[in-house]
Amino acid sequence: MKIECTIDGKALSLSVNSNKPLSLILMEDVGNRTITSHCKGNACGNCIVLLNDEAALSCVIPAFRLRDANIKTFESYQKTRQYRDIERAYQATGNTPCPNCYASKTLIIESILQELTSSTRLKTLGNNLPMKDTQETEDTLDKKAIIQELSLNTCQCMDMSEMLQIVEIALTYRRRKRVRRN
Structure with a gap:
């Protein structure tokens, strides 16, 4: 099967089996060195x-x-400006994921930050909730969603409260950047 996609900013046309997992495509066909897949599809994260x-x-x-x-x-994400927000949050808290899960937890946090800074999501939450309860409910919904997202990686090197603190600090850095740009 021929698949057109963009990997790390490069438009690629790959000829692969339609059921081949992305992790193997990245390791075998693209030559990515940062992907680790020890679990063979059992979702370690x-x-x-x-x-x-x-x-x-x-x-x-x-x-x-x-x-x-x-x-x-x-591999490509760590070369972006967004990566610096998470790096600074790790430094500010004094907590860093172990080398086995560092890359994946960092990408999960980036995914969360992108969702939290998306004005579309905040407007949707706000429109579906009563006006006086909007902020309190948004925080609760966000915290539950963040915990669920962070659970994609099963490594126990950090507890959830440490991860939430890192997300909060990184979000503060990200929002400051957005305010300066506007």
Whole structure:
């Protein structure tokens, strides 16, 4: 099967089996060195990529779902300005994921930050809730969604409260950048 997609900013045309998992495509066909897939499809979370800007387990995504997709691996993500927000948050808290899950947890946090800074999502939440309860409910919904998203990686090197703190601090950095640009 021929698949057209963008991986790390490069438009590619790949000839692969339609059921071949993205993790193997990245390792074998693209030569990516940062993807690790120790679990062989059991969803440990160490093979996270950004698929159309959302965190996704690359070991369970078949090739046929990649048509016209934009895939970003940690290898290219760490060269972006957005990466610096998360790096600074790790430094500010004094907590950093272990080397086994560092890349995937960082990409999960980026996915969360993109969702939280998206004005579309905030407007949708606000329009569906009573006016006086909007802020309180948004925080609760966000926290639950953040915990669920962070659970994509099963490594126990950090507890959830540490991860939430990192997300909050990185979000503060990200929002400051957006205010300066406007």
